[in-house]
Amino acid sequence: MVRLDGGAFLMGTEDADALPADGEGPVRRVTLRPFRIDAHAVSNDRFAAFVDATGYLTEAERFGWSLVFVGLLPAESRKGAPRPERAPWWCAVAGAYWRAPEGPGSGVAERGDHPVVHVSFNDAQAYCRWAGVRLPTEAEWEYAARGGLEQARYPWGDELTPGGEHRCNIWQGPFPTGDTAEDGYAGTAPVTAFEPNGFGLFNMAGNVWEWCADRWGTDQPGAARPGPGDRPTGKDRVTRGGSYLCHRSYCDGYRVAARDHDYPESTTGDRGFRCAGDA
Ligand SMILES: [Cu+2]
Numbered sequence: 001m002v003r004l005d006g007g008a009f010l011m012g013t014e015d016a017d018a019l020p021a022d023g024e025g026p027v028r029r030v031t032l033r034p035f036r037i038d039a040h041a042v043s044n045d046r047f048a049a050f051v052d053a054t055g056y057l058t059e060a061e062r063f064g065w066s067l068v069f070v071g072l073l074p075a076e077s078r079k080g081a082p083r084p085e086r087a088p089w090w091c092a093v094a095g096a097y098w099r100a101p102e103g104p105g106s107g108v109a110e111r112g113d114h115p116v117v118h119v120s121f122n123d124a125q126a127y128c129r130w131a132g133v134r135l136p137t138e139a140e141w142e143y144a145a146r147g148g149l150e151q152a153r154y155p156w157g158d159e160l161t162p163g164g165e166h167r168c169n170i171w172q173g174p175f176p177t178g179d180t181a182e183d184g185y186a187g188t189a190p191v192t193a194f195e196p197n198g199f200g201l202f203n204m205a206g207n208v209w210e211w212c213a214d215r216w217g218t219d220q221p222g223a224a225r226p227g228p229g230d231r232p233t234g235k236d237r238v239t240r241g242g243s244y245l246c247h248r249s250y251c252d253g254y255r256v257a258a259r260d261h262d263y264p265e266s267t268t269g270d271r272g273f274r275c276a277g278d279a
Contacts, residue, residue: 006032013257023218034279040191041115060097089176115272121264124273135213136276145204147197155197168206171247205254208272216261236261243270
């Protein structure tokens with residue numbers, strides 16, 4: 001973990017291309033206590049240590065399925081797999097879970113240092129309890145992702161590919177049919193791929209969406225809520241950072257202020273987490 005000083009920072013954005021419905025704005029001054037945060041997302045190897053020690057069954061295992069990106073599935077597994085109408089590039093795959101990310105027959109033997117996926121918010125909480133840590137608040141996550149830069153668009157600055165260099169694992173090419181993997185990866189990348197940001201944190205943009213502690217909402221409290229703090233109500237939880245599936249044609253979740261959410265039992269092949277703690 002990396003210890004960060006906290007203090008005041010400008011959270012959110014008023015960028016013209018941020019959707020008002022996502023609640024990225026207004027920009028507000030938020031003050032944080034010092035805290036610690038993982039330098040990278042929790043890997044398959046780390047999650048395996050938790051499961052081996054506790055016998056924990058993830059929600060995807062208990063429900064018997066999870067959402068896998070269609071492009072990562074062999075043709076025979078795609079057949080008959082239900083697809084959400086709103087996002088038909090996902091297939092509901094029976095038997096998909098963290099140790100079999102593309103369903104039966106797949107494995108993580110070659111992906112021990114990749115982020116664990118198909119973990120729900122509740123699974124992430126269970127891991128954190130075991131490890132004696134907690135999920136970051138959304139404010140902590142964004143402060144960490146910004147890496148000390150004020151109001152930059154990405155964790156490294158304002159340009160997506162400075163000098164033509166890829167700085168994160170997202171989608172290149174036409175979505176969802178052809179990821180050219182120009183950044184070096186189709187699907188997940190190792191948790192320490194690419195240069196870290198100014199705080200030494202890896203993959204705060206792209207690779208996998210990361211669960212935060214906060215309940216989802218789009219009302220930003222500004223000065224009324226000076227520090228991190230959970231909303232009292234709401235079922236969904238916040239996710240941040242975007243994933244290997246993000247492409248500006250439909251989702252630029254890899255912008256440092258971008259936000260998303262899902263219900264706490266939900267799992268997908270592009271969502272994981274990193275842990276935080278009090279300093
Ligand atoms: Cu996205």
